[in-house]
Amino acid sequence: MQNLYCISGLGADERVFQYLDLxxxxxxxxSWINPLPGEALEAYASRLKEKFIGEEDPMIIGLSFGGMLATEIAKQLPKANVIIISSAKTKKELPFYWKILRHIPVYKVLTYSLIKQTLAVQEYFLGAGSELSRQYEKTVVDKANMHFYKWAIGAIVSWKNKIIPSNVFHVHGSNDRLLPMRFIKPNFVINNGGHLMIIENAAEVSAVLKQIFAVKYKPGGLNLMF
Incomplete structure (x- = not known):
């Protein structure tokens, strides 16, 4: 059985994948490693690859922020087969209002208390409609690493990638509020899926993953259309 490397979203860990049938x-x-001061997203992705992925043609799933990292890894490993979920492939797919943070970096004064106080707002943008996803989001907030949060937000809004690797397959939700569909060009759309569709629409996302990875593909050949 082949390894499937899973990279979670910002503030999340492996528990977010427990709802999928893998x-x-x-x-x-x-696992997250400590970022270096001022480290760019692509450099961090390279260090993740060196530490955890020893194969030239791995299968990788990246969720949200993890999808951006997986995209950078895909550029470094052209034989990899990468699926990103609820994510973005290039800086152009990031909403323009995110980029304001690059010039007005208010995230640098983000505090744990503020994150706790804005939980309801976070749940709205993440599409946490069920009790299951709300409980998961609360757990993520309770274990928030402020140093990592601030670095990651800075790395995202400063991301310069313009390349869409041919070995990346993008699955996105039609109702994603954090990364709205009007900015995104995915390969496959989950109808009524929000940013947390990995929980809310787990059965449907699992079916898509199984179908894609069941294809007898060549290394790096996941550039498919359903």
Missing amino acids: SFARPVFI
Whole structure:
């Protein structure tokens, strides 16, 4: 059974993948490492690859922020087969209002208390409609690493990638409020899926993953259309 490397979203960990049926592979959950001062997203992705991924043609799933990192890894490993979920492939797919933070970096004064106080707002943008996803989001907030949060937000809004690797397959939700569809050009759309569709629409997302990875593909050949 082949390894499936899973990179979670900002502030999340391997628990976010527990709702998916990944029985078709052997999940390997990538842990966060401490970012270096001023480290760019692509450099951080390279260090993740060097530490956790020893194969030239791995299967990788990246969620949200993890999808951006997975995109950078895909550029470094052209034989990899990468699926990103609820994410963005280039800086052009980031909403323009995110980029304001690059010039007015208010995220640098972000505090744990503020994150706790804005939980309802976060739930709205993440599409946490069920009790299951709300409880998950609360758990993520309770364990928030402020140093990592601030670095990651800065790395995202400063991301310069313009390349869409041919070995990346993008699955996105039609109702994603954090990364709205009007900015995104995915390969496959989950109808009524929000940013947390990995929880809310887990069965449908699992079916898509199984179908994609079940294809007898060549290394780096996941550039498919359903």
